[in-house]
Amino acid sequence: MGKTGGWSIQVNETSSTIDVEIRLKLAICDSTKEKKINLYQLGNAVEKQLKRSYQITYYKDTYNYSTIRSGLDYFGSRIAAQPVKKIVQVNLKVVSRIISTKSQIANDEHLLDLVENTGRFKLIYGRADDLGGSVVSLNAHYVNNIIKGLDNNTVPHEFGHTLGLLHVDKEATKSKDARQYWPNQKRWSKDSTNIMFDGRSRYMHGKTSISVIGSQIDIAIENYKKDKLNK
């Protein structure tokens, strides 16, 4: 686990299944002057949207390892790997609380910050602070769309960045992590409703871009194990 931030991921593997328990501790803060937004409703909407996107089931090609004893003196036992398709069940739990100032955030929490619709932030719906970072900022002017369910993408997308996920259709992704890059001809067939399309992609829709695929969960787990999250 990193120094700060609220992601924790537990993986329990059996001979036929893999249970992934993702947990997010979240502090929600309204940094706007007016403080008009109902943060309880926002917390519920965030939990609902994250669960809808990340609580998935998929198959994963992996191996079951077993030790084969030789039965002969002076001959050591061998480890055999048997290829197997395991079913992965992802479970997401979000624990959120409301804070009045950003300084109240605890070390083991992510911050969901509502920002004024001014300056450059006027151009965008939301952003993450860093790849694998621990702060997600939302443009307060459009948060009601998230609460009403008109924007189902911004929250899972930005939290995807904090899980170390990149835009699947950007050329730059190829050099950063080629596994996350989807070539043009595969985008529609792989998952055209994926959350991680670039903001100006033809596949990006605020209401319907809500899905995550298994390989993205695998990348998030790997990032967590390598301590690349909660920065």
Added chain:
Amino acid sequence: MKLKYLVTAIVIIIFLSLNLIFSENDAQVDGFTIYGWPYNFYVQTEARLTNSSYADQLGFFPTKFAADLFILCISIMAANIVVIRIRQGKQ
């Protein structure tokens, strides 16, 4: 006026350092990639825009780039004049 190489180099280094300090590289997480100081001649984001007309505010802006270069030239000239005057004053 003959330019002093050292003074010119120092001004260019300071100017480039300020460009680096004030640059941002957050487009990959839906923030902004910004280059240019004092005028941002390159602004880009990979985020979903709240209004498609805001796309006009993104990209490379040659006039702002020219303005930055002009300010750099003025700074070099000013620094050279100041150094020459200081030297003349000492003599």
